[in-house]
Amino acid sequence: MVKLGCGTDGVLNEAKFSEPLPWIGVYIAAASLACAVAMAADVIHGFRHWKLWFPCKSFTINATSLTIITVAVKLSVDLNTPMPRGQDQLAKLSSTALICTVMGNSMPSIGAMENKEILTNILALGILVVTVVVNICIQLGTGVIFVFHLEHAVIMFLMLVLLVVLSFSALIVPTIKHTLELKYKKKYKMAQKECSEANGTDKSLEQKLREALMRYWMMAHTCSPQFVMGRSVTCTASGALCLLSAATLAEAMVRFYLMPGSFKFCKGDSDYKWSINLILLTQAVAVGMGTIAPAIRWFFAINFRCPKGGRKKGHGKGYKLEEYWIRRLVEMKECPLNIPVHNRLCRRIVHDAKVKFLNLCIWIQAGIVFMSKVIRLISIFLMGVILLCYNRCRDWLKKITPENSIGNDSGLESPHSSKLNLSHFVLHLEGEDTLVEVMMKDNRDATDYWRKKAMKRQPKYLMELLELSRPTEGFKGLTEFDSFKVPSLDTEEAPNCWALSLVTLTSIAIAVPNIESNSIKHLIAGVNEGLVYVRNIEDMQRNLVNSRKAANVVWLGVELYHRWLNVDLRKLSLQGKNTKEILEVLSDTGKNRFMEFKKCNANLCLLDGPSKWPIKVLAANSMYRTCQSILLDYEAKNYKTPERLFEAITVMVSDILAACLTNLKQFITTKCSTSSIEEREESVRHAAHVLGRTETILKRLHEKSLPGLNPDQMVVMDEWRSFHKLNSSLHDTHTPGSELASPTPYEVYLTVD
Structure with missing residues (x-):
């Protein structure tokens, strides 16, 4: 009688168990490709709508995406499958780098989540990251991973830093939503007042509606939670870290393909066989595609903060810890703990432990913000020369180019937009005063662009x-x-x-x-x-x-x-x-x-x-x-x-x-x-x-x-x-000799009750 899993001689048939692995590799590649397509869709959406902070529409941190990511990074947690070739070892590294890319790419998405969603999604992501780190450390110790040790160490470090940055950035989401909601209500009343004043002017209905839309758009766009997270200093830092992880993977791939003699690999073939090349290709594409959005967010944040005209100013400012970063932690520290313990000493011990833990969190949050600003400063110094040359060339092109031949960001200029001051409708947080003019300039004509685009499709x-x-x-x-x-x-x-x-x-x-x-x-x-x-x-x-x-x-x-x-x-x-x-x-x-x-x-x-x-x-x-x-x-x-x-x-x-x-x-x-x-x-x-x-x-x-x-x-x-x-x-009851009053014309209302 043949036992299940054994051959006729009673020996365990291990080769039979590895037969499905190439098809599992196809499954991993398909999950990686799904991540790449979703991140590419966000990049296309950002360019199409000229939102170069790239909101997360298709690829966000949620139950579905985390499940797909878990499948895509299976190689990172595979503890005992032999990986003798160079492509096998690179595939291990690319799986790890993909997690860094996902976290850096999805940073703005936490702004659109509810509080419970943030908690569950961050916990699930944290469990995945810790599991991957532990498994990679085990593989480094057992020898399953025997090359690219430094690259793995760098990417694991970046992965943990990104997880901490993402987790502590999520703490400010309820605070910024509440703060911006209060500011929105005040600005909305101001917009209503200006619209009411416009009713008494000789402007046409269409022009009144256009100007009203410009005011409402400026408020709605600048208080969008995803945009607020996308322009935050921690998102800028996560973009730099994500770019660094992609560069680490690129360095390993360049070394492997251009300097094959510097490595010594084992003989044999992986159980994943031909599917390894497919996994490596799709994950490299996913990492490259997913790095575009964080890299451009980082670049534009640097560009906005970079000194213009060669004058270095403002570098010594902006290192103050804004109050909204720690407000929620301070509130949690001051609130009592409702625990079913009647002993006064036990409740005191628990409360003191909570206070100390939250004090530690406040210090960590302050450190994250400070280090993010340091990363931004270093980036400004590194990119300052390039950006200065770019700005000089752009100014020179404007001087030699005929007037109106170069459009604004939207591609269309409205004749009345330059006369409407929208700076007081820009909603910003503490420390973002320098971005007010930039946000107003980049979004002044957005509604006119969409309106004129829609006019081409008249009913x-x-x-x-x-x-x-x-x-x-x-x-x-x-x-x-x-x-x-x-x-x-x-x-x-x-x-x-x-x-x-x-x-x-x-x-x-x-x-x-x-x-x-x-x-x-x-x-x-x-x-x-x-x-x-x-x-x-x-x-x-x-x-x-x-x-x-x-x-x-x-x-x-x-x-x-x-x-x-x-x-x-x-x-x-x-x-x-x-x-x-x-x-x-x-x-x-x-x-x-x-x-x-x-x-x-x-x-x-x-x-x-x-x-x-x-x-x-x-x-x-x-x-x-x-x-x-x-x-x-x-x-x-x-x-x-x-x-x-x-x-x-x-x-x-x-x-x-x-x-x-x-x-x-x-x-x-x-x-x-x-x-x-x-x-x-x-x-x-x-x-x-x-x-x-x-x-x-x-x-x-x-x-x-x-x-x-x-x-x-x-x-x-x-x-x-x-x-x-x-x-x-x-x-019907009107007498022939009298005159029926004509209906009064409907007056234009641009305010909302």
């Missing part, structure tokens, strides 16, 4: 559709699509929703027979482009969640398959029925769906209210009411011909879209005031893109006379309908 079908709107008649389509005379299917009526109304009207238009396919395509394209902005505007409302979901679900079927729920609209239009019969079929379908639900869930309808109805019931109710409203005016409006009905529906859609899009200016300013400090930067960028794409639309709508509703009312569709209903009743 042309939407703009064509809006040409049919009737602002001079008060956007009559708002009342025509859903008549107040249509009887309700329930004791309560569901509130109207911009998106659901547009989707329902478009569904009916598709079902109208004998309409050119090109006209239907243009209508669907226009509504599809408009719904992007309608959804943004409706997000400002906290209610009507189910109605918005209903619009999204129905529109998916309408746009892709020309189906309203389960009804084939194109098939319905080809059945030879006239327009009235089609309207009746759609109306009955909606009514039947609603009544079926009401019959089975009568109590639920009354308990939750109309806004909580299921999405299909809300869609059915909207279809019923819209079809019935059109049928009420069928004779008076002469909807008998398909072309006339399709034209009328298109005009209703245009009116609803135009009325809704008058809220774009309110959306743009509201979008800039999101409550999350991590999301503000992205929100302002989104607002700039929206302004760029809809600037022409805003200009056209603002030129029209709009109803005298306040901004909060204009977001709500039923407020418009109530306003029209009130005006209609006043018009």
Whole structure:
């Protein structure tokens, strides 16, 4: 009988165990390649958006990335697999260097984490680093690693230093978020005040919005937690250490390939066989790609601090320990420990131990900050000559180059940006006073760059559709699509929703027979482009969640398959029925769906209210009411011909879209005031893109006379309908000899409550 794992002679078959190792090597290479791709994506994102502090979007320290890194550095913790060749020994070193690269590259990502995330991720990273260091030391002792001893020692030292720097830098994240949040609120009030003052000037709406976006962007960008960490002195130091670890690996590889005679390797082959070369290649690429971001962060931090024009100034300053570095540790030291111990002596011993431990942490933090500043100073002296030559050459090129031929960082210069002083909207921490002008200069025209870039992608079908709107008649389509005379299917009526109304009207238009396919395509394209902005505007409302979901679900079927729920609209239009019969079929379908639900869930309808109805019931109710409203005016409006009905529906859609899009200016300013400090930067960028794409639309709508509703009312569709209903009743009771007061134009609001 053959025992499991043994041959016929009873001897353990060790060769069989190592057979999968080449494929495990492929697995390691794939994990290393995943790290390289993620870090490359961050580099591309940084260059594309001209963020040369390289925020961590794709590669951050989290559970997923740590798992992938653990796989990628398996060679570093492999204690007993023989590694006789030079490539094997280099692969061991590259695995170790990859950890340094990961830590240096991911430094800004801790700014975007919550407190619990920071704790768990740093602990997990610390366990991984300590495990790798211990295993490498064991391999150095056992002889598994028998060359590159100095390189391994250097990289292990850098790895431990980077872990300490990263861990203690994470301590300041809650502090800087709290500090910058307080500063943001003060600056935000200042921005509101300046926007209010701008309302009294003769500037156009577009220019007011542009300047408001510039203020909000400057605040949002400079208080972004990732940007704050990216420009911190410890991040600069980690960039230098990361660059040093990559240089150590590069030195070992150059020595191995160019001076092979200086090494003596063993005979034989690794159990990983051919996969070792693949591992070495992917990890070298990962280290090289991952070093780009930390190296450029280090370079630009040096460039910002380097003395200009050959004058050495400021080197003796800036070595004071800023209070925010140790504030959290001081607060922890002063807070009592809540431990379930009643003995006074024991509690005193524990408290004293805590105080001594935190005092040690404060000294370590102070030492880290001081050494980081020393590294920065050394870097300035080393790079000062190069940077000075670079600045002199750049100044010389500016003198000999024709004016305006060299653009700013964004590539576009706005004529009014140079007149707007944004320095007082730069949010900075203690010790960053010298960076205020730099941050303002580099980000002054960012919003103009995105806006002009977005202007190249105008919603042309939407703009064509809006040409049919009737602002001079008060956007009559708002009342025509859903008549107040249509009887309700329930004791309560569901509130109207911009998106659901547009989707329902478009569904009916598709079902109208004998309409050119090109006209239907243009209508669907226009509504599809408009719904992007309608959804943004409706997000400002906290209610009507189910109605918005209903619009999204129905529109998916309408746009892709020309189906309203389960009804084939194109098939319905080809059945030879006239327009009235089609309207009746759609109306009955909606009514039947609603009544079926009401019959089975009568109590639920009354308990939750109309806004909580299921999405299909809300869609059915909207279809019923819209079809019935059109049928009420069928004779008076002469909807008998398909072309006339399709034209009328298109005009209703245009009116609803135009009325809704008058809220774009309110959306743009509201979008800039999101409550999350991590999301503000992205929100302002989104607002700039929206302004760029809809600037022409805003200009056209603002030129029209709009109803005298306040901004909060204009977001709500039923407020418009109530306003029209009130005006209609006043018009009906108005005597011929008197004059009805015209609606007051809507005033531009750039402030947010």
